[in-house]
């Protein structure tokens with residue numbers, strides 16, 4: 729589903745050039761739940777942002793479902809970002825003045841769907857993350873884990889091809905992190921959602937199918953994880 733070939737991302741020029749990604753290649757199959765791991769500064773966020781079309785590569789190719797997204801004109805990239813890709817960030821990126829349901833359906837309304845249809849989709853998405861009964865709460869009335877689950881509901885409401893998550897549990901305690909990871913795992917197991925998640929927590933590995941590890945902008949290991957049954 730995703731093919732990445734010799735991806736490079738350099739920042740700056742001359743002697744001060746930072747090679748954030750220095751020739752990374754891998755393929756990700758539809759329905760995989762992949763963790764991208766590695767030390768701070770190894771290039772994890774950079775690779776995620778490029779695949780999520782939030783940044784451009786310096787060199788290399790990447791295709792999503794056979795579409796050479798690296799070469800798409802900006803208007804198509806923007807449409808793709810809005811409609812085909814789900815994002816979950818560490819700071820939730822919710823709108824404080826809106827309820828959970830409104831935060832979820834705002835994107836769908838931007839696509840031109842009716843309020844009634846958007847609301848129905850939002851409630852279904854909130855149900856999938858276990859928060860249907862809190863649909864009318866504003867973010868300040870929710871725990872960190874619940875806010876992150878609203879952000880996940882917002883991402884899945886548009887039924888994305890791929891969901892990208894950058895350190896989604898960075899601001900959460902263990903209990904809330906587990907709830908968020910269980911939601912991801914459920915979406916992956918029961919709905920075949922493809923998920924690419926950046927994390928630096930070793931214990932998160934038990935929730936994923938595969939771990940790609942980066943070091944200094946290069947891929948240093950790529951492991952399939954056996955289901956332990958404990959997650």
Ligand SMILES: Nc1ncnc2c1ncn2[C@@H]1O[C@H](COP(=O)(O)OP(=O)(O)OP(=O)(O)O)[C@@H](O)[C@H]1O
Nearest residue numbers: 739746748766767768769770771772773774775928
């Ligand atoms: N906009 C930028 N300008 C210059 N250098 C950058 C920029 N963004 C990232 N870098 C550098 O690229 C390298 C990789 O950064 P990246 O954020 O991908 O690492 P990371 O593995 O996600 O790190 P962390 O775990 O700390 O978030 C780092 O050396 C970083 O300083």
